[in-house]
Amino acid sequence: MGRSKRSKSGFFLGFLLLIFTESVVGPFVVEKNSLRVTSPEDLKGTYDSAIGNFGIPQYGGSMSGTAVYSKDNKDGCKSFGESGVSFKPKPGALPTFVLVDRGAAVLVADDVDEPLITMDTPEEDGASGKYIENITIPSALISKNFGERLKKAISGGDMVNLNLDWREAVPHPDDRVEYELWTNSNDECGVKCDMLMEFVKDFKGAAQILEKGGYTQFTPHYITWYCPQAFTISKQCKSQCINHGRYCAPDPEEDFSSGYDGKDVVLENLRQLCVFRVAKEAGKSWIWWDYVTDFQIRCPMKEKKYNKECADGVIKSLGLDLKKIEKCMGNPDDDSDNSVLKEEQDAQVGKGSRGDVTILPTVVVNNRQYRGKLEKGSVLKAICSGFEETTEPSVCLSADVETNECLENNGGCWQDKASNLSACKDTFRGRVCECPVVNGVRFKGDGYNSCTASGPGRCQISHGGCWHENRNGIAFSACVDYEEGKCTCPPGFRGDGVKSCEDIDECKEKKACQCPECSCKNTWGSYDCTCSGDLLYIWDHDTCISKKATEVKSSWVVVWVVLLGLAIACGGAYLVYRHRLRSYMDSEIRAIMAQYMPLDSQHEVPSHRHDDHA
Missing domain, CATH: 2.10.25 (Laminin)
Structure with a gap:
C-alpha cells in the first residue's frame, strides 16, 4: 500500500514538472570554461569546454597539465592504476589530465557529435549520493571532434599540454557581486537536503561578512510549481498547494496520508522569503542566514516541530517584526496571486546569460549559474571570482580560499625593504605588481623593477626613491618635492641623485x-x-x-x-618754534589795526538813533 502511494505521488509530481517545463519557454545555458592547447603545434589554440555539475571547478583560476589517455580504460570504469595511468603526478612533473570517453569525469570526450551540454550526476540513492559528493577533481566536457584529435595525438606519441582556465567563467565587472541561492526549507529529501543544510550552516559566516561589508547583494529564492486547472480540487493539489493550486511543492515523505504536506513546505518557503524582505527593509538582510540555520536546528520535520509556532519563536528571538512578516505572507487560502511567490515563479525563467532554474539547490553568481559541488570553499571561490581584480574583500584572500603569492620572494614585484613598501598585491586570481599609494602619495612605475613616488609630498615617503643620508645629525636628500620624479643632488654634492651623491671638496675644486x-x-x-x-x-x-x-x-x-639723530631733532624743534611765533605776531598786529579801521573780515557796527518825545 505504501509503495502504491509513493508511486502515485512520484507520477503526479512528474506530471506537474512536465506541465511547468512546457508552459515556460526559457533557455538552458551551458556554462563554459576555456581549454587551451599549448602543444603539439597542430593542436595549438583555444577550445570551449563545458563545466560539469559535479567536482570542484577552480573558479577564478587556471590549471596546466599533460593529457593522458588509456585505451584499456576508455570509459574510466576500472581503476586507472591497472591501466598504467595515474592521477597523481610525479615529483617535478605537471598535473595529469586524464582523458576518458563520455560517462566519467575529468576531461571527458563526448561520444555524440552535438553541441556542448552540462554533465550531470545520475539519480542519487544513498550510496551513489555519498560517492558523488566526494568528487573534488574539476571536470570538463569537450566535443567529440576535439576529443578524437586529442586521442590521436596522444596515441601518436605527442606530448599534449593543456591549460584549463576558469578565470572568465564568472563575469567580474565591478567591486560588488550579486548572487542568489535557490533553496528549499524541506529537510527530509535525502542526500541533497542534507548537503544543502550543511552548506547553509558552513557558509553562513562568510555570507554575513560579505553582506555586512556591502561587498555582495544576496537574494534567496524558492522554486514552486502550479497545479493544472483541471486538478485544483483534487486531494493531491489541495495537500501540495496554496492559493487554489497556484503554488505547490512536492510532498516531503511522498505519502499524502501521513507526515507533512507539500503546502507546509510552500508556507515555510514563503515565510523565509518574507523574513528576508523584512530584514532587508530594516537594513539587516544577513539575518536571513540566522533564521534559516536556527530553523533547521530548532524546527526539524523528524521532531514534528516544522510548524508556525516554532517558526514564530525563531523570528521573535532574532528581533524581527512578526506582524510585518505575516502581512508579507498574505492569506494562503485566497483564490488570487501571492505577489511574493509570483515573483519567484517569474524569476525561475532564465534571462540573458542565465538559464532556467529547474533543480535545487542552485547558486547563481553575477547572473551566471554555478556548476560544481555545493561546498563552502568552492562556492566562495566562485563568488570571489566575480569581483573586479584587486577589489576582493579580505575573506576572499583567507587561507581557506587563496594562498598569498606575495609572501614568497615578494611575488617578483618591486619592493623597498627599508620602508617596507611593496608593489605586490595578492588578489583572488593571483598576485599583481602595482605601484602603491601611501598617505595620498602615488608611486609610478612598472611595478616590477621600479616604483617612484610622485606629486606633492613625495619627498616625505622614502625621500621619493632618491638618495639620502644622515651623518652626525646632519641629513641631506636628493629629492626635490616640486620637481616631478626628479632626484637632484643638493649643493655640495654630485652624483645621479638616485643611488649616490658624493661630497664635493670645495677647497680643492672650487678654490674657496x-x-x-x-x-x-x-x-x-x-x-x-x-x-x-x-x-x-x-x-x-x-x-x-x-x-x-x-x-x-x-x-x-x-x-x-x-x-645725526640729535641734529634732526633740533631742526624739527626750530621749525615748530618759528611757526608758532609767526602765528602769535600776526594775531597781535590784526588786533591793533582793528581799533583804527574796519578790516575786511569785520562787519560795520550799525548805529542806533534815539528820538525824545515830549
Missing part, C-alpha cells in the same frame, strides 16, 4: 677661501673658512679683516648715528 690670510677646511656637504691670527673672515668678500678695526669702525658708526 683664496685670500692670503684664509685657510679652507672641507666638511660633508659644505666647507669652512677661517683666518689666521686675530682676523675675522667676511664671506661676502672672501677676505679677512681685523676684529679691532671692525670694533672701532662700529663705534664711530654709532657716534655718527647719535649726532
Whole structure:
C-alpha cells in the first residue's frame, strides 16, 4: 500500500514538472570554461569546454597539465592504476589530465557529435549520493571532434599540454557581486537536503561578512510549481498547494496520508522569503542566514516541530517584526496571486546569460549559474571570482580560499625593504605588481623593477626613491618635492641623485677661501673658512679683516648715528618754534589795526538813533 502511494505521488509530481517545463519557454545555458592547447603545434589554440555539475571547478583560476589517455580504460570504469595511468603526478612533473570517453569525469570526450551540454550526476540513492559528493577533481566536457584529435595525438606519441582556465567563467565587472541561492526549507529529501543544510550552516559566516561589508547583494529564492486547472480540487493539489493550486511543492515523505504536506513546505518557503524582505527593509538582510540555520536546528520535520509556532519563536528571538512578516505572507487560502511567490515563479525563467532554474539547490553568481559541488570553499571561490581584480574583500584572500603569492620572494614585484613598501598585491586570481599609494602619495612605475613616488609630498615617503643620508645629525636628500620624479643632488654634492651623491671638496675644486690670510677646511656637504691670527673672515668678500678695526669702525658708526639723530631733532624743534611765533605776531598786529579801521573780515557796527518825545 505504501509503495502504491509513493508511486502515485512520484507520477503526479512528474506530471506537474512536465506541465511547468512546457508552459515556460526559457533557455538552458551551458556554462563554459576555456581549454587551451599549448602543444603539439597542430593542436595549438583555444577550445570551449563545458563545466560539469559535479567536482570542484577552480573558479577564478587556471590549471596546466599533460593529457593522458588509456585505451584499456576508455570509459574510466576500472581503476586507472591497472591501466598504467595515474592521477597523481610525479615529483617535478605537471598535473595529469586524464582523458576518458563520455560517462566519467575529468576531461571527458563526448561520444555524440552535438553541441556542448552540462554533465550531470545520475539519480542519487544513498550510496551513489555519498560517492558523488566526494568528487573534488574539476571536470570538463569537450566535443567529440576535439576529443578524437586529442586521442590521436596522444596515441601518436605527442606530448599534449593543456591549460584549463576558469578565470572568465564568472563575469567580474565591478567591486560588488550579486548572487542568489535557490533553496528549499524541506529537510527530509535525502542526500541533497542534507548537503544543502550543511552548506547553509558552513557558509553562513562568510555570507554575513560579505553582506555586512556591502561587498555582495544576496537574494534567496524558492522554486514552486502550479497545479493544472483541471486538478485544483483534487486531494493531491489541495495537500501540495496554496492559493487554489497556484503554488505547490512536492510532498516531503511522498505519502499524502501521513507526515507533512507539500503546502507546509510552500508556507515555510514563503515565510523565509518574507523574513528576508523584512530584514532587508530594516537594513539587516544577513539575518536571513540566522533564521534559516536556527530553523533547521530548532524546527526539524523528524521532531514534528516544522510548524508556525516554532517558526514564530525563531523570528521573535532574532528581533524581527512578526506582524510585518505575516502581512508579507498574505492569506494562503485566497483564490488570487501571492505577489511574493509570483515573483519567484517569474524569476525561475532564465534571462540573458542565465538559464532556467529547474533543480535545487542552485547558486547563481553575477547572473551566471554555478556548476560544481555545493561546498563552502568552492562556492566562495566562485563568488570571489566575480569581483573586479584587486577589489576582493579580505575573506576572499583567507587561507581557506587563496594562498598569498606575495609572501614568497615578494611575488617578483618591486619592493623597498627599508620602508617596507611593496608593489605586490595578492588578489583572488593571483598576485599583481602595482605601484602603491601611501598617505595620498602615488608611486609610478612598472611595478616590477621600479616604483617612484610622485606629486606633492613625495619627498616625505622614502625621500621619493632618491638618495639620502644622515651623518652626525646632519641629513641631506636628493629629492626635490616640486620637481616631478626628479632626484637632484643638493649643493655640495654630485652624483645621479638616485643611488649616490658624493661630497664635493670645495677647497680643492672650487678654490674657496683664496685670500692670503684664509685657510679652507672641507666638511660633508659644505666647507669652512677661517683666518689666521686675530682676523675675522667676511664671506661676502672672501677676505679677512681685523676684529679691532671692525670694533672701532662700529663705534664711530654709532657716534655718527647719535649726532645725526640729535641734529634732526633740533631742526624739527626750530621749525615748530618759528611757526608758532609767526602765528602769535600776526594775531597781535590784526588786533591793533582793528581799533583804527574796519578790516575786511569785520562787519560795520550799525548805529542806533534815539528820538525824545515830549
